[in-house]
Amino acid sequence: MNASGPLAGIRVVDLTAMISGPVATMMLADQGADVIKVEPPAGDLVRQMGSSRGGMSATFLSSNRSKRSMVLDLKTQLGMEALLRLVRSADVFVQNFRPGVAERMGIGEPAMRQQREDLIYVSISGFGETGPYAHKRVYDPVIQALSGLAAIQADRDSGRPRMVRTIVPDKVTALAAAQAITAALFARERTGQGQHLKLAMLDAIVAFLWPEGMTGHTFVGNEVEAARAQLAQDLIFATTDGWITVGAVSDTEWSGLCRVLERPQWEQDPRFRTAQDRVANVAERLALTAEVLATRSSSQWLQALDAAGVPCAPVLSRAQVLTHEQILANDLLAEYVHPQAGRIRQPRPAARFGATPADIRGPAPALGADTATLLAELGFDEQEVQQLMGGQRA
Amino acid sequence: MNASGPLAGIRVVDLTAMISGPVATMMLADQGADVIKVEPPAGDLVRQMGSSRGGMSATFLSSNRSKRSMVLDLKTQLGMEALLRLVRSADVFVQNFRPGVAERMGIGEPAMRQQREDLIYVSISGFGETGPYAHKRVYDPVIQALSGLAAIQADRDSGRPRMVRTIVPDKVTALAAAQAITAALFARERTGQGQHLKLAMLDAIVAFLWPEGMTGHTFVGNEVEAARAQLAQDLIFATTDGWITVGAVSDTEWSGLCRVLERPQWEQDPRFRTAQDRVANVAERLALTAEVLATRSSSQWLQALDAAGVPCAPVLSRAQVLTHEQILANDLLAEYVHPQAGRIRQPRPAARFGATPADIRGPAPALGADTATLLAELGFDEQEVQQLMGGQRA
Numbered sequence: 001m002n003a004s005g006p007l008a009g010i011r012v013v014d015l016t017a018m019i020s021g022p023v024a025t026m027m028l029a030d031q032g033a034d035v036i037k038v039e040p041p042a043g044d045l046v047r048q049m050g051s052s053r054g055g056m057s058a059t060f061l062s063s064n065r066s067k068r069s070m071v072l073d074l075k076t077q078l079g080m081e082a083l084l085r086l087v088r089s090a091d092v093f094v095q096n097f098r099p100g101v102a103e104r105m106g107i108g109e110p111a112m113r114q115q116r117e118d119l120i121y122v123s124i125s126g127f128g129e130t131g132p133y134a135h136k137r138v139y140d141p142v143i144q145a146l147s148g149l150a151a152i153q154a155d156r157d158s159g160r161p162r163m164v165r166t167i168v169p170d171k172v173t174a175l176a177a178a179q180a181i182t183a184a185l186f187a188r189e190r191t192g193q194g195q196h197l198k199l200a201m202l203d204a205i206v207a208f209l210w211p212e213g214m215t216g217h218t219f220v221g222n223e224v225e226a227a228r229a230q231l232a233q234d235l236i237f238a239t240t241d242g243w244i245t246v247g248a249v250s251d252t253e254w255s256g257l258c259r260v261l262e263r264p265q266w267e268q269d270p271r272f273r274t275a276q277d278r279v280a281n282v283a284e285r286l287a288l289t290a291e292v293l294a295t296r297s298s299s300q301w302l303q304a305l306d307a308a309g310v311p312c313a314p315v316l317s318r319a320q321v322l323t324h325e326q327i328l329a330n331d332l333l334a335e336y337v338h339p340q341a342g343r344i345r346q347p348r349p350a351a352r353f354g355a356t357p358a359d360i361r362g363p364a365p366a367l368g369a370d371t372a373t374l375l376a377e378l379g380f381d382e383q384e385v386q387q388l389m390g391g392q393r394a
Numbered sequence: 395m396n397a398s399g400p401l402a403g404i405r406v407v408d409l410t411a412m413i414s415g416p417v418a419t420m421m422l423a424d425q426g427a428d429v430i431k432v433e434p435p436a437g438d439l440v441r442q443m444g445s446s447r448g449g450m451s452a453t454f455l456s457s458n459r460s461k462r463s464m465v466l467d468l469k470t471q472l473g474m475e476a477l478l479r480l481v482r483s484a485d486v487f488v489q490n491f492r493p494g495v496a497e498r499m500g501i502g503e504p505a506m507r508q509q510r511e512d513l514i515y516v517s518i519s520g521f522g523e524t525g526p527y528a529h530k531r532v533y534d535p536v537i538q539a540l541s542g543l544a545a546i547q548a549d550r551d552s553g554r555p556r557m558v559r560t561i562v563p564d565k566v567t568a569l570a571a572a573q574a575i576t577a578a579l580f581a582r583e584r585t586g587q588g589q590h591l592k593l594a595m596l597d598a599i600v601a602f603l604w605p606e607g608m609t610g611h612t613f614v615g616n617e618v619e620a621a622r623a624q625l626a627q628d629l630i631f632a633t634t635d636g637w638i639t640v641g642a643v644s645d646t647e648w649s650g651l652c653r654v655l656e657r658p659q660w661e662q663d664p665r666f667r668t669a670q671d672r673v674a675n676v677a678e679r680l681a682l683t684a685e686v687l688a689t690r691s692s693s694q695w696l697q698a699l700d701a702a703g704v705p706c707a708p709v710l711s712r713a714q715v716l717t718h719e720q721i722l723a724n725d726l727l728a729e730y731v732h733p734q735a736g737r738i739r740q741p742r743p744a745a746r747f748g749a750t751p752a753d754i755r756g757p758a759p760a761l762g763a764d765t766a767t768l769l770a771e772l773g774f775d776e777q778e779v780q781q782l783m784g785g786q787r788a
Binding site: 005006007008009019023027031050051053057058059061062063127128130131132133134136137138139141142144145146147148149150151152153160161162163164165166167168171172175176177178179180182183184185186187189190191193194195196197198199200202203204206207208209210211212213214215216217218219220221222223224225234235236238243244245247249306309311312313314315316317318319321322324325326327328329330332335341342343344345346347348349350351352353354355356358 | 399400401402403413417421425444445447451452453455456457521522524525526527528530531532533535536538539540541542543544545546547554555556557558559560561562565566569570571572573574576577578579580581583584585587588589590591592593594596597598600601602603604605606607608609610611612613614615616617618619628629630632637638639641643700703705706707708709710711712713715716718719720721722723724726729735736737738739740741742743744745746747748749750752
């Protein structure tokens with residue numbers, strides 16, 4: 001795993017589990033950081049969650065690639081000593097235990113800073129470090145409920161709140177954490193100083209939703225709750241053989257849509273004449289559009305709409321995403337052989353760096369795959385290594 | 395706007411408009427970068443979009459705070475000269491025009507690098523720089539359709555795909571861009587080299603969805619499309635006076651839930667005995683749970699569930715988010731007076747830096763608010779400034 005990415009030369013000691021922490025450190029690892037995932041003897045729970053092959057779960061594989069795994073039992077004195085030595089060699093330490101747990105384990109911020117003065121110590125929490133929810137277990141749906149995301153997703157007809165069916169809070173927190181850690185690394189490069197970085201999932205998702213999701217609550221004194229205070233519309237239409245999305249915002253796009261749908265009279269219709277009219281009468285406009293689109297096939301419509309300059313796309317199933325011509329043109333999906341799980345498919349890191357390419361550096365490690373190597377690097381003798389590895393294979 | 399954040403001392407020349415670029419550079423600005431938003435005389439379109447007060451739209455306010463605004467007409471020779479001088483003073487240049495447009499405008503990567511050799515030049519695109527979709531206009535729903543997000547959100551009963559009603563692709567791209575830019579800044583600090591960074595919204599969102607959203611397509615040869623290849627469930631339940639979320643995953647949590655619901659017999663029920671059983675019989679389990687939860691008020695259930703250690707939360711409306719006790723404990727929401735828009739409410743930056751605090755550095759600027767100051771800094775004389783400002787107020 002020789003690294004050429006922008007974060008080459010950085011070592012991250014990663015005590016996180018589940019999703020928010022591991023996906024954050026995976027981004028850093030893809031960018032060249034040496035991320036050492038320190039796991040308890042039982043391993044990160046995600047190793048056991050969801051579909052798996054060869055003993056490796058799909059979610060674990062896609063949240064922990066490009067890392068090394070070291071098993072340490074921090075309840076033993078020698079295990080703790082190994083962690084301390086590791087931290088002395090590290091630039092970043094990340095944990096996502098519930099507030100107070102790291103301190104009780106003896107791995108709180110002051111203790112780790114004693115090992116390495118310029119350490120960037122990162123605490124990721126669900127709700128924040130104090131307050132009535134701080135002690136609670138966090139699950140993604142709980143943050144969706146508390147942050148307003150479930151309200152934003154509410155059914156337009158019944159008003160019933162709905163969950164978004166991908167774990168947006170966990171993964172948005174991962175992105176925000178990776179960015180903040182990188183910023184702290186930049187600052188340390190200039191000042192020589194480390195610091196303590198704190199991030200709550202609840203804060204990350206409220207900040208994420210705000211730009212258009214909370215416009216109704218931005219002007220103090222003019223608050224509105226209406227769903228209309230959102231830019232997003234459900235622009236999915238059935239055709240004779242599938243689903244497409246079509247959006248006509250500008251006058252030119254609307255005119256193109258009317259032509260393609262063979263409804264030139266809509267252009268003169270007072271309900272739809274200006275962009276403002278079309279927003280005011282959105283329900284009628286979408287209903288009428290849906291009626292016409294239901295009469296032909298997706299490919300017929302998409303070809304004609306594209307020719308007329310109307311933004312449109314097929315609504316792809318997950319399987320169709322894999323082979324879509326634009327995904328192929330972007331060279332987005334990589335396949336490689338994982339030693340336990342066999343041939344797997346994953347997207348490469350999204351951002352392309354011209355000079356310091358980020359890439360998939362290696363497969364997600366088996367539990368403790370790198371313990372022996374790392375213990376030797378840290379200067380433990382053979383007897384200590386045996387003791388530290390306990391039941392593990394060396 | 396004196397800056398103390400981790401990116402203090404960095405100057406970003408920002409030619410982006412709409413959401414993905416501006417939200418990315420807003421994060422950098424909150425972290426202390428001097429972000430100069432260069433706008434055409436008509437301004438970023440988002441200034442006109444959605445609800446507004448005092449001529450400032452809510453979405454613009456929450457995507458462009460902490461920045462300065464400079465109006466330049468790049469179709470004039472003097473306007474272009476001003477941009478070139480500005481770039482000479484910059485560390486980062488960001489644009490999100492459609493592929494090819496920046497080059498036609500004369501502000502492509504090679505041209506800007508001539509002004510500043512170690513520049514980090516960032517190109518954000520919708521679909522990628524080549525391929526059949528590269529030329530198309532991008533709207534958030536189009537990326538939701540193409541990336542599989544709309545398929546993931548499909549209605550469980552009818553199978554109809556659905557949009558997520560917040561612009562996840564735009565904002566995930568913003569986070570990924572901010573992280574990548576920060577990583578490139580870090581690398582430049584060590585190597586002295588700038589580079590060209592490219593990011594497509596389509597790539598960013600596919601990578602975002604993958605960890606749990608695409609587990610069914612991770613193992614080559616064992617692909618499954620089923621919605622069951624997802625961890626997320628819709629765990630929203632009606633009470634007599636609202637909606638709550640409740641999730642019981644572990645045996646202890648399940649046992650606590652059975653006690654609170656006064657259904658001790660469920661603990662022995664063979665359908666629900668182990669975590670695996672409870673996943674296999676999820677539909678019955680949620681239906682039975684919903685029946686009982688519908689009989690009492692939200693606060694009664696939440697108090698009892700919390701006491702029993704069962705993860706739970708109210709599903710908050712957007713208005714309720716503002717005053718929720720945990721949001722208050724986190725000191726998340728800031729209010730300040732905007733010179734045009736009056737008193738506005740926004741979340742502070744989510745990540746808290748112990749040594750180099752990020753913060754809201756100032757309100758989103760009026761169009762061209764800083765043009766005169768910046769032109770003077772760049773050494774233009776009074777006559778040139780008048781010519782450059784055209785009809786603008788100095």
